[in-house]
Amino acid sequence: xxxxxxxxxxxxxxxxxxxxxxxxxxxxxxxxxxxxxxxxxxxxxxxxxxxxxxxxxxxxxxxxxxxxxxxxxxxxxxxxxxxxxxxxxxxxxxxxxxxxxxxxxxxxxxxxxxxxxxxxxxxxxxxxxxxxxxxxxxxxxxxxxxxxxxxxxxxxxxxxxxxxxxxxxxxxxxxxxxxxxxxxxxxxxxxxxxxxxxxxxxxxxxxxxxxxxxxxxxxxxxxxxxxxxxxxxxxxxxxxxxxxxxxxxxxxxxxxxxxxxxxxxxxxxxxxxxxxxxxxxxxxxxxxxxxxxxxxxxxxxxxxxxxxxxxxxxxxxxxxxxxxxxxxxxxxxxxxxxxxxxxxxxxxxxxxxxxxxxxxxxxxxxxxxxxxx
Numbered sequence: 001x002x003x004x005x006x007x008x009x010x011x012x013x014x015x016x017x018x019x020x021x022x023x024x025x026x027x028x029x030x031x032x033x034x035x036x037x038x039x040x041x042x043x044x045x046x047x048x049x050x051x052x053x054x055x056x057x058x059x060x061x062x063x064x065x066x067x068x069x070x071x072x073x074x075x076x077x078x079x080x081x082x083x084x085x086x087x088x089x090x091x092x093x094x095x096x097x098x099x100x101x102x103x104x105x106x107x108x109x110x111x112x113x114x115x116x117x118x119x120x121x122x123x124x125x126x127x128x129x130x131x132x133x134x135x136x137x138x139x140x141x142x143x144x145x146x147x148x149x150x151x152x153x154x155x156x157x158x159x160x161x162x163x164x165x166x167x168x169x170x171x172x173x174x175x176x177x178x179x180x181x182x183x184x185x186x187x188x189x190x191x192x193x194x195x196x197x198x199x200x201x202x203x204x205x206x207x208x209x210x211x212x213x214x215x216x217x218x219x220x221x222x223x224x225x226x227x228x229x230x231x232x233x234x235x236x237x238x239x240x241x242x243x244x245x246x247x248x249x250x251x252x253x254x255x256x257x258x259x260x261x262x263x264x265x266x267x268x269x270x271x272x273x274x275x276x277x278x279x280x281x282x283x284x285x286x287x288x289x290x291x292x293x294x295x296x297x298x299x300x301x302x303x304x305x306x307x308x309x310x311x312x313x314x315x316x317x318x319x320x321x322x323x324x325x326x327x328x329x330x331x332x333x334x335x336x337x338x339x340x341x342x343x344x345x346x347x348x349x350x351x352x353x354x355x356x357x358x359x360x361x362x363x364x365x366x367x368x369x370x371x372x373x
Contacts, residue, residue, distance in 0.1 A: 007102040015124035027063035038073025049268035088113040118371040122155040125289025152371040157290035160310035182360030188299035195276035204277040210293040213244035218284040228333035275300035284326040298352035301345040
């Protein structure tokens with residue numbers, strides 16, 4: 001099968017990781033796969049993040065995958081969007097069996113440009129909460145309703161994400177398929193076990209969070225809550241794995257709150273050594289399609305404290321952690337200070353198994369066969 005994956009940009013965000021991993025595994029399965037995306041300078045990636053992206057792209061290419069850069073495909077809106085539309089129209093002349101669009105911008109332009117191709121779209125969450133004001137959000141909803149009518153199949157990462165779209169009359173139930181973002185569970189488990197043997201399961205971090213340091217991830221809420229944690233445990237240690245446009249502001253907030261000895265900004269680095277030596281994991285996003293980092297934490301056996309947003313509340317319950325109102329620092333701190341039992345850690349490991357790469361690829365294959373028999 002000849003497959004095109006189209007996404008706005010390629011960085012270490014969850015949607016990009018999901019898209020690239022899908023392409024890699026589909027190449028391994030014998031499909032002819034092209035991955036097209038715009039320049040990634042808007043992501044403001046650190047050298048470490050860019051290096052990891054390049055490594056994964058090289059793996060994709062080594063397996064026979066084809067990379068196309070669309071110079072006008074930018075996350076910001078402007079007259080360049082017309083040029084990006086024309087670039088996609090030209091790309092589609094190559095004749096693909098499946099055109100799989102990802103995220104809002106690429107999803108809109110790709111579906112508008114397509115004519116007779118089988119179109120699959122994965123929103124990777126949605127932009128209806130936490131991104132724009134009421135008027136712009138209403139416009140996006142109207143656009144998505146129209147584009148859904150041009151789409152063969154729609155993929156949600158969680159049932160909650162699917163239901164959010166259906167509540168807004170975006171697509172119909174028959175179009176929607178729930179396929180969680182795949183995570184290499186076995187690799188994480190193996191690496192964490194090795195690290196435990198090496199370090200004798202030493203707990204160095206009271207909590208760890210992994211994600212881009214951008215507004216939607218709500219890292220400032222975790223920093224503020226950490227001040228409350230430190231009131232009860234003055235030597236508490238938090239590690240933030242990731243980088244992005246808000247790093248400087250978060251570091252300033254950390255300094256203002258007197259937490260420079262309590263919060264470590266690790267940048268983009270391998271999160272597994274941090275997960276292997278942590279008491280728990282936290283992600284307090286304002287909006288989240290699923291939360292790959294939470295699944296990775298599950299695989300490492302970590303209880304998770306997350307914000308009450310659609311993707312995260314579906315992943316986490318009292319068996320594996322705690323869902324909190326992230327706007328209430330005291331309640332967040334209380335959850336972060338919980339003394340978790342082995343029963344919770346084992347439940348987290350068990351839940352991770354539902355989000356394997358194999359499950360994702362099998363689900364995608366079935367959808368592709370349905371829309372292109």
